Amino acid sequence: MTASNKILIIGATSAIAYETAKIFAKHGSSLYLCARDEHELKRLADDLLIRGAKEVCFSHFDALSSDSIISSIDTCLEKYPDLDGLLIAHGTLPDQHLCEQDIDEMERAVRINFTSSAAILTYIAPYFEQLGHGCITVISSVAGDRGRQSNYVYGSAKGAMSIFLSGLRQRLHKAGVSVVTIKPGFVDTPMTANIAKNFLFAKPDVIASGIYKAFYKSSNTVYLPWFWRWIMLIIRNIPEVVFLRIRL
């Protein structure tokens, strides 16, 4: 996979997606951006063109609407019938406490963080299968590696995402398409604006260069920064009896 490709970025206004788009732009890729805020999309398009993108197109996308999912993929494939890269980045960090009390809120969180992305992938997978090459990269999270009381709704959606991707990877491998699961740890972005920062927080541009490398190398699952692989290895292996007694 080389970078000077045609790439669809869903959730393009996310801080991590934007930093990644900057790297794609620098390498002369053509970009198709999807997100809710069209005014911001226009700003991103101007910016990425100046940064070296060959071409930037964009359209409106709302993860909570199936119509919007289908129409944005259709218009993108119309524009780029030879699209060969996809990055899914939209997501939301729900209020765990609210999710424990409100079914709608809980379902909304799962839809944004899992079902919508699964729908996108289901809709676009046959295209990639037929294309016979290309790379699909999705931002999941370390939170999906083990459910914790402080954010298990978000965590379970991301966990489901990772499992979905591992199945899809097996399926598309035969067709020569790679599927990359990105698992960032804490990242300093608008999503975590209300959380007090500590030394574990990485900057979005650091995560972005990891995503770009993983995309380019067609990796399978990548923890970003790398040390989260070891932190999560430990967390996953804490026996449940002990886990029950700790606050995480």
Place this chain on the structure above:
Amino acid sequence: MQECSLYESWGRFPKVYHLGEYVPRNFDEADIFIQMVDVSVLPRGKGRSYGDSCLNQNGYLISTRLLDKFIDFNPVSGVVKCDAGVTLDEILKVFVPKGWFPSVTPGTKYVTIGGAIANDVHGKNHHIAGTFCKHVRCFELLRSDGERYLCSRDTNSQLFHATIGGLGLTGIILWAEITLRPIMNSLIEAESIQFNGIDEFFQISLESSGYEYTVSWLDCQYGGKYPVRGIFMRGNHPLSVDGASCGIVHAYQAWKSVPCDAPSCFLSRHTVKLFNTAYYHKQIFRHQKRIVHYDTFFYPLDGITNWNRMYGKNGFLQWQCAVPVTADNMAIKTIIHKIIESKLGSFLAVMKEFGSQPQEGMLSFPMPGITLALDFPNAGQKLFSLLEYLDSVVIKAGGRIYPAKDSRMSEETFQASYPDFNSFKAFIDPKFSSSFYRRVHRLR
């Protein structure tokens, strides 16, 4: 928004509590926030100012770090329009490969366009190019009345000149248009010359008018025959160097970093003296020439991430003054003499002769004369007394102190430094304030 947090600036002194830092994702969010809050706000760039001009105790900071988009670029004129949170680092990364360079750059590339305007920063080419804002064509300023003011030399010109060097007090700059200068490659033809004594410095400075960039490093630790010695550095953008293009990438990504506070003895008087002696003698010949990457020439300190932690947890103070050049240059000589005598261990001392361009902003710091900037580890009261004395020498000589580097000058020193302060006050936005402003303008 992160609530109730301790913030510091580059000098790490003082550290003060804020109600929080708000990070708008677009211009509208900034507007809504400013309308909504009922305490004071202050724009914040990369926090590369040393003192409290980028702090707002008990109020809010509005960080421009997500207002970081390019808006337009004209490849013929070199004019770039971008958000105020875009850094010079980003501009270099994007535009050096296209053959363009910032018309003026301070000694670090990690500053935002908004911060560079609000301090009307200067660089090694001040004697030729003037300050940063000489190359700013226009900008848009958002004020707490909800209006966005397009400011240029023709439109809202008074607000334009108040906002230049306006320390973030006149509103928040949303975007700006700046003119870059063309380059043929990413290298600098640099020369360095050892000098002994201030008179020799002025002599070389006089002979260097053909050089676009000039600056001197000063060894304030030396106890030899001459009261002071140093290295005069000057350079130009070479028109052509064999095989070199604008594509040569950065000399380094920050290659080292200071991960945590160093013990305060780390930079003792003796280690500093050792460093300075080694630095001076690194140069074997009195006069040396080499071709270097722009990073090496302009941003030697950026190579070490968080070098400000070297001074330990008490932080450090920087002090920068400008004084007019006179026949005997008594003021600058007295200042340097006092610093050497105090033994308060100044690690980095930099000196430069400013040009005589007219002042761009009401509170712009650069003035015709000589400027001297030094770091002092925070040694408490004895340092404060020394700086108080140095201030008085500067003011008596008709000079001024640079707010971007200051965390302690008195109200009297500030107002004597900036005679236009009274006219400036009319343009201050009632909702904008800073710790610095409240310190130099106490309400009586």
